[in-house]
Amino acid sequence: MHESIECAESGLYTRPAYRLTREDSDHPVLLVCEHASRFIPVALNDLGLDETASQEHIAWDIGALLLAERLSETLGATLLSANYSRLLIDLNRPLHVPDSIPAQSEIYQVPGNHDLDDATREYRQQCLFHPFHDRLRTLIDQRLAANRPVRVVGIHSFTPVFYGQPRALEAGVLFGEAKAYAQRIVDGLCRHSLRAAGNQPYKINPLTDMTVPVHGDGRGLDSVLIEVRNDQLRSPEAVRTWSAYLAPLL
Numbered sequence: 001m002h003e004s005i006e007c008a009e010s011g012l013y014t015r016p017a018y019r020l021t022r023e024d025s026d027h028p029v030l031l032v033c034e035h036a037s038r039f040i041p042v043a044l045n046d047l048g049l050d051e052t053a054s055q056e057h058i059a060w061d062i063g064a065l066l067l068a069e070r071l072s073e074t075l076g077a078t079l080l081s082a083n084y085s086r087l088l089i090d091l092n093r094p095l096h097v098p099d100s101i102p103a104q105s106e107i108y109q110v111p112g113n114h115d116l117d118d119a120t121r122e123y124r125q126q127c128l129f130h131p132f133h134d135r136l137r138t139l140i141d142q143r144l145a146a147n148r149p150v151r152v153v154g155i156h157s158f159t160p161v162f163y164g165q166p167r168a169l170e171a172g173v174l175f176g177e178a179k180a181y182a183q184r185i186v187d188g189l190c191r192h193s194l195r196a197a198g199n200q201p202y203k204i205n206p207l208t209d210m211t212v213p214v215h216g217d218g219r220g221l222d223s224v225l226i227e228v229r230n231d232q233l234r235s236p237e238a239v240r241t242w243s244a245y246l247a248p249l250l
């Protein structure tokens with residue numbers, strides 16, 4: 001399909017858009033990790049970011065994939081994770097919002113996204129965005145068709161310092177419609193004396209979020225987006241600990 005678009009990035013996206021782990025799992029939870037990767041094709045020169053910025057949280061959610069993989073293993077649940085950086089196109093944003101392809105992220109300019117032509121935007125959508133969301137939709141379709149329960153759980157991490165301000169929160173459970181499910185997870189984390197809260201440090205906005213409102217709430221499914229502060233996910237032991245907190249609650 002996308003071979004038909006001619007643009008400056010034609011032929012660059014040679015690896016698959018996503019990785020699917022434990023596709024045939026019977027577990028009701030579908031784990032989704034949209035910001036799993038910081039990979040940007042070499043020819044794009046890190047979109048003009050310096051090395052510090054391209055390794056930073058703006059390019060990916062540090063530790064989120066490790067946590068999602070560990071949860072997938074512990075629960076035996078299916079995991080869909082992205083293989084490209086969110087800076088190319090953000091898989092958790094609808095296509096029409098300005099930061100779908102961000103020209104700026106937090107304090108960093110993203111020069112390679114400035115003045116992108118329509119063909120290049122469409123090419124990224126076709127190579128990176130649509131395959132991911134089509135696959136997620138199909139996974140849900142198949143399970144619902146088999147009368148199986150489905151819960152859609154996004155795994156993310158957030159930076160301990162945002163616009164210069166330190167954050168005390170250790171984990172957030174973001175939700176739209178699935179208030180009871182989210183509260184159960186928050187309560188479970190608080191029982192471990194963790195600083196956890198609902199709809200912090202961000203809120204789900206149906207106009208600017210993608211996975212929870214579209215694949216979860218939009219289909220009447222329990223769905224949350226879990227945010228863990230990324231300084232909590234810096235070692236294999238720490239990731240195992242967070243997986244052990246979360247797994248029984250999902």
Ligand SMILES: [Zn+2]
Binds near residue numbers: 061155157
């Ligand atoms: Zn994220």
